[in-house]
Amino acid sequence: MLTKLTGGRIYDPANSINNEVKDIYIRDGRIVKAPSDGQFDKEIDVRGKVVMAGAIDMHTHIGGGKVNIARTMLPEDHANDVVARTELMRSGCGHAAPSTLTAGYRYAEMGYTAGFEPAILPINARQAHMEMGDTPIIDKGGYVMLGSDDFLLRMMASNGDQEAINNYVAWTMNHSHAIGVKVVNPGGINAFKFNQRKLDLDEKNQFYGITPRDILLRLATAVKELGVPHPLHVHGCNLGVAGNLEMTIDTMEGINGLPMHMTHIQFHSYGTEGDFKFSSGSAQIAEVINKHKNITADVGQILFGQTVTASGDNMRQHAAHPFASPNKWVCMDIECDAGCGVLPFKYKDQSYVNALQWMIGLETFLMVDDPWRVFLTTDHPNGAPFTSYPHLIRLLMDKTFRNDILSTLHPEAQKASHLASLDREYSLYEIAIMTRAGAAKLVGLADRGHLSIGGAADITVYTDDEDREKMFSKPDYVFKDGTMVVKDGEIVEVTWGTTHVVKPEYDNSIEKSLKPYFDKYHTQKMGNFKISDDEIVDDGRGSLTVQPLHAGGKI
Amino acid sequence: MTDMIEPGLWQDVPSPFCGIASDDLTIKVEGNTVTVAENGDEVTKKGFETVITDRSPRINGQEVSLEQAISHIADRLRTSKQPVIGGMATDLNGARAAMAVADKSRATVDNMDSFAGMRNTLVLQDTGWMVTTLTEVRNRVDLLVVVGSDLEAAYPRFYERMIWNEESMFGQEIESRQIVYLGKAPSGDASTSPQGKKAQVLPCDDADLPEVMSVLRALVKGKEIQAEQVGGIAISDLAVLAQQLKDAKYSVVTWSAADLNFDHAEATVQTVCEMVKELNLDTRSSGLPLGGKEGGITVNQVSAWQAGYPMRSNFNRGYPDYDPYLCDTTRMLENKEVDTLVWISSFNIDRTPPLSSATTIVLGRSGMTFDQEPEVFIPVGVPGIDHAGRTFRCDGVVSVPLRKLRDSGLPSTFDVLTAVEQAL
Numbered sequence: 019m020l021t022k023l024t025g026g027r028i029y030d031p032a033n034s035i036n037n038e039v040k041d042i043y044i045r046d047g048r049i050v051k052a053p054s055d056g057q058f059d060k061e062i063d064v065r066g067k068v069v070m071a072g073a074i075d076m077h078t079h080i081g082g083g084k085v086n087i088a089r090t091m092l093p094e095d096h097a098n099d100v101v102a103r104t105e106l107m108r109s110g111c112g113h114a115a116p117s118t119l120t121a122g123y124r125y126a127e128m129g130y131t132a133g134f135e136p137a138i139l140p141i142n143a144r145q146a147h148m149e150m151g152d153t154p155i156i157d158k159g160g161y162v163m164l165g166s167d168d169f170l171l172r173m174m175a176s177n178g179d180q181e182a183i184n185n186y187v188a189w190t191m192n193h194s195h196a197i198g199v200k201v202v203n204p205g206g207i208n209a210f211k212f213n214q215r216k217l218d219l220d221e222k223n224q225f226y227g228i229t230p231r232d233i234l235l236r237l238a239t240a241v242k243e244l245g246v247p248h249p250l251h252v253h254g255c256n257l258g259v260a261g262n263l264e265m266t267i268d269t270m271e272g273i274n275g276l277p278m279h280m281t282h283i284q285f286h287s288y289g290t291e292g293d294f295k296f297s298s299g300s301a302q303i304a305e306v307i308n309k310h311k312n313i314t315a316d317v318g319q320i321l322f323g324q325t326v327t328a329s330g331d332n333m334r335q336h337a338a339h340p341f342a343s344p345n346k347w348v349c350m351d352i353e354c355d356a357g358c359g360v361l362p363f364k365y366k367d368q369s370y371v372n373a374l375q376w377m378i379g380l381e382t383f384l385m386v387d388d389p390w391r392v393f394l395t396t397d398h399p400n401g402a403p404f405t406s407y408p409h410l411i412r413l414l415m416d417k418t419f420r421n422d423i424l425s426t427l428h429p430e431a432q433k434a435s436h437l438a439s440l441d442r443e444y445s446l447y448e449i450a451i452m453t454r455a456g457a458a459k460l461v462g463l464a465d466r467g468h469l470s471i472g473g474a475a476d477i478t479v480y481t482d483d484e485d486r487e488k489m490f491s492k493p494d495y496v497f498k499d500g501t502m503v504v505k506d507g508e509i510v511e512v513t514w515g516t517t518h519v520v521k522p523e524y525d526n527s528i529e530k531s532l533k534p535y536f537d538k539y540h541t542q543k544m545g546n547f548k549i550s551d552d553e554i555v556d557d558g559r560g561s562l563t564v565q566p567l568h569a570g571g572k573i
Numbered sequence: 574m575t576d577m578i579e580p581g582l583w584q585d586v587p588s589p590f591c592g593i594a595s596d597d598l599t600i601k602v603e604g605n606t607v608t609v610a611e612n613g614d615e616v617t618k619k620g621f622e623t624v625i626t627d628r629s630p631r632i633n634g635q636e637v638s639l640e641q642a643i644s645h646i647a648d649r650l651r652t653s654k655q656p657v658i659g660g661m662a663t664d665l666n667g668a669r670a671a672m673a674v675a676d677k678s679r680a681t682v683d684n685m686d687s688f689a690g691m692r693n694t695l696v697l698q699d700t701g702w703m704v705t706t707l708t709e710v711r712n713r714v715d716l717l718v719v720v721g722s723d724l725e726a727a728y729p730r731f732y733e734r735m736i737w738n739e740e741s742m743f744g745q746e747i748e749s750r751q752i753v754y755l756g757k758a759p760s761g762d763a764s765t766s767p768q769g770k771k772a773q774v775l776p777c778d779d780a781d782l783p784e785v786m787s788v789l790r791a792l793v794k795g796k797e798i799q800a801e802q803v804g805g806i807a808i809s810d811l812a813v814l815a816q817q818l819k820d821a822k823y824s825v826v827t828w829s830a831a832d833l834n835f836d837h838a839e840a841t842v843q844t845v846c847e848m849v850k851e852l853n854l855d856t857r858s859s860g861l862p863l864g865g866k867e868g869g870i871t872v873n874q875v876s877a878w879q880a881g882y883p884m885r886s887n888f889n890r891g892y893p894d895y896d897p898y899l900c901d902t903t904r905m906l907e908n909k910e911v912d913t914l915v916w917i918s919s920f921n922i923d924r925t926p927p928l929s930s931a932t933t934i935v936l937g938r939s940g941m942t943f944d945q946e947p948e949v950f951i952p953v954g955v956p957g958i959d960h961a962g963r964t965f966r967c968d969g970v971v972s973v974p975l976r977k978l979r980d981s982g983l984p985s986t987f988d989v990l991t992a993v994e995q996a997l
Contacts, residue, residue, distance in 0.1 A: 081878075083970050085878075086877050086878050087697075089877045089881050089882075090694065090873070090882075091697055091698055092698075093698060093881075093882055096881040096893070100893060103676055103677070103888070103892065108676050108879070109676050109888060109891060109892040109893055110879065110880060110881060110892075110893065111880070111881035111882075111892075111893060117878060117880055117881045117893075118878045120881075139970075141970065142970050142971070144963065144974075145874070145972055148878075148972075152669070168712075168742055211709070211713065211823070213857045225743060336853065339850075342701075346698070346699060346700045346701040347701040348697065348701045348702055348703070350705065350706070351705045351706065351709045352706050352709070353706045353707075353970065353971065354708050354709060354712055355708070538739075538740060539712055539741075539742045540711075541593070541707040541711055541735065541971070542596055542708075542973065543585045543596050545585050546575070546585060546587055549974075553963070553974065557666070557987075
């Protein structure tokens with residue numbers, strides 16, 4: 019069936035199309051050329067409407083062990099946002115740690131067609147995929163977490179060559195079905211198991227003698243040499259610590275020009291100035307990002323209210339436990355592989371620190387010049403639930419709205435920020451870059467995030483409205499792989515998206531050292547660690563999409 | 574992955590029965606006869622070797638086709654006012670299908686081992702915990718404290734796999750590992766070190782554990798205790814243990830909630846967990862809740878991600894509600910609140926439904942015998958023997974792939990419940 023979307027105002031930054039009126043044709047889930055005979059089966063009139071590719075959340079904690087701990091821990095949070103079953107949809111719950119089903123529906127209702135879980139522990143990857151497999155409509159995928167795993171640190175400590183490390187990284191990506199590699203508090207999760215309580219960029223793990231800087235360089239090199247499009251995804255040292263700004267800058271400058279993505283950078287942009295010994299470092303951070311074209315960042319904006327923080331960074335989560343609200347928290351050491359920490363948290367607009375965090379995030383958005391290198395996230399649910407994205411978009415697009423809220427926040431925090439003087443307002447085109455074209459490029463999705471002929475027909479249609487929050491909350495239509503899944507902001511059909519992965523090549527000789535390692539030290543066999551394709555496909559509802567590697571990728 | 578190394582001989586087979594998901598079993602399959610050839614123990618041998626008897630579904634004792642049985646279940650659920658999906662001893666996809674049926678039929682969901690699991694879940698939801706996983710224990714533990722539990726009875730290979738392994742990743746001298754039992758004494762010698770060092774036991778009755786644990790926590794916190802003994806244990810002995818915990822670099826405090834059979838055992842689990850948190854102000858220490866045999870952790874996980882809540886939830890109002898008291902199947906059945914009970918028990922023929930006045934439907938392992946014939950019985954395949962699957966082990970982090978080892982023709986719980994859901 020050929021469907022025509024007639025007369026929409028197209029925002030397609032991948033093709034440099036900025037508010038041009040064009041028709042779009044869809045057949046078999048793809049965007050196709052206009053038929054030569056002018057015939058089509060169905061027409062949808064979108065004249066005057068804003069048309070973009072489906073939005074892509076490149077960093078959202080939607081699946082895996084720590085998310086499920088968060089869900090289990092928070093019955094009281096769910097009770098305020100339960101979702102009833104309908105003819106089409108399963109029941110569930112929303113807010114801070116939504117059920118997988120509700121998360122899929124709500125993403126689609128906001129015009130999102132893909133979300134990427136940023137912290138898949140190799141040993142827990144099977145669970146992450148189970149949960150993402152139960153997340154309807156949207157596409158998904160994830161970044162596998164390395165850097166505190168004992169196998170890598172042992173290789174590094176014994177001066178394993180880069181080729182062996184590349185092999186291990188590629189092997190892990192293949193068998194955990196990842197599209198990227200993440201590092202969280204490089205080596206810090208491991209150091210915490212040896213009772214180290216902080217780990218600076220050049221501080222050694224007391225057992226391995228390895229520093230976070232070593233780990234970052236090794237992994238960033240591996241990712242680049244393997245041709246993985248998504249740069250090393252970095253949750254840096256000392257998250258949330260006043261004064262971490264300098265180390266964040268050192269991290270970015272010290273990577274020697276290798277591609278690197280700094281995630282939830284807001285949490286890593288803190289100075290120590292002022293009476294509260296807590297100040298905004300966003301200007302310096304933005305300056306470094308602007309200068310270094312190898313660096314990208316997502317913000318991890320905080321918004322006020324109750325949420326839950328779920329992180330692989332058990333070292334920092336443990337240190338933050340006195341701030342858990344309500345007062346309950348979980349920290350785990352995991353399988354000589356990684357760890358996690360889960361703390362409910364309430365961001366308060368009359369807290370100096372929380373108010374300044376809000377300002378630091380927005381300052382970063384507004385001071386990074388290139389929208390292709392900064393991404394819209396709340397680090398769901400750590401800064402705020404993903405359902406607050408329309409609100410965040412309005413904050414970026416509407417200076418008056420932003421400053422009205424700013425003026426109600428903790429007065430000392432207002433004095434400590436120059437946010438009020440920033441006049442920038444994001445355009446629709448820039449929002450489309452950040453949430454579509456740029457995100458797809460960053461994640462490495464060749465056929466998503468744009469409206470090119472041959473691309474996937476993931477399309478969102480909005481009614482232009484000066485109230486951008488309203489506009490982005492309720493699209494007129496969302497098409498997922500060509501199927502209309504949302505109409506007037508309501509789900510009209512439930513489909514199941516694919517799982518995006520890359521398959522970098524590796525030399526199987528790596529298993530000669532991995533198999534005995536598993537046999538000797540682990541409680542699971544190497545063969546049972548590997549996740550088969552069948553597990554993702556499952557009963558036919560899921561599928562795998564292998565995205566292309568960069569040319570020149572080598573083992 | 575589990576591989577067939579010669580016809581009928583499988584290696585690296587994971588056990589869905591044992592809670593610690595030992596995955597080094599060698600299994601021999603001849604026709605429908607399964608034998609654990611290597612690395613078996615009482616739990617896994619029984620799990621794998623129970624023979625197939627029934628093959629046909631029954632309604633009121635009469636053999637019927639699978640389609641008839643499924644249609645009968647759907648009819649019952651359609652007219653039921655208070656259905657319960659209980660037992661819930663199944664694998665990932667069985668749990669998924671059970672949740673889908675529960676959602677559609679507005680049922681209550683509960684697991685057969687929730688009486689134990691809730692002792693942990695309530696603590697997680699009230700104050701949280703610091704816990705670890707099996708590979709960390711295997712490589713790091715220097716002091717293991719076992720609270721109120723006889724580990725080797727329920728987890729026969731725990732010590733072999735996690736404590737008395739040949740080598741630790743960090744060069745620890747394995748023999749130096751210390752084991753202390755608080756409460757029950759071990760029933761065998763699994764906890765004895767390779768060179769014959771026996772576990773230390775500080776014995777007390779279960780009923781005294783709340784008090785004993787409270788005193789131990791107080792001692793860890795440096796409080797002075799006036800009493801000279803608690804539950805028959807000298808305070809000076811507990812003080813030594815408190816010091817051992819403080820001196821250890823990576824102590825692990827473990828318990829099997831199923832063994833803590835006294836009122837409000839969750840409060841004692843909470844005391845353990847809060848003590849572990851307090852130890853972590855200076856050194857490293859972790860809890861290790863053991864449990865999750867026969868899919869218990871799996872169904873809690875699936876329920877949590879699909880509904881937001883773990884077991885003991887219901888869909889009575891069209892959306893998930895959670896109530897550890899109201900949704901307790903045993904209580905509901907005793908109180909005659911249930912009109913239809915769907916009991917899922919695909920691992921163990923001894924885990925039959927509780928006797929009740931409710932119309933009972935059993936999706937059970939072939940070979941079950943009943944004191945009271947259920948209205949419907951469907952013999953279902955065992956995950957990891959009759960069909961592929963996935964199951965979580967006790968730590969809730971690691972899950973293992975289960976392979977189909979024989980072609981028995983028995984349907985999976987997923988097959989049956991998916992058909993029921995479609996018929997609803």
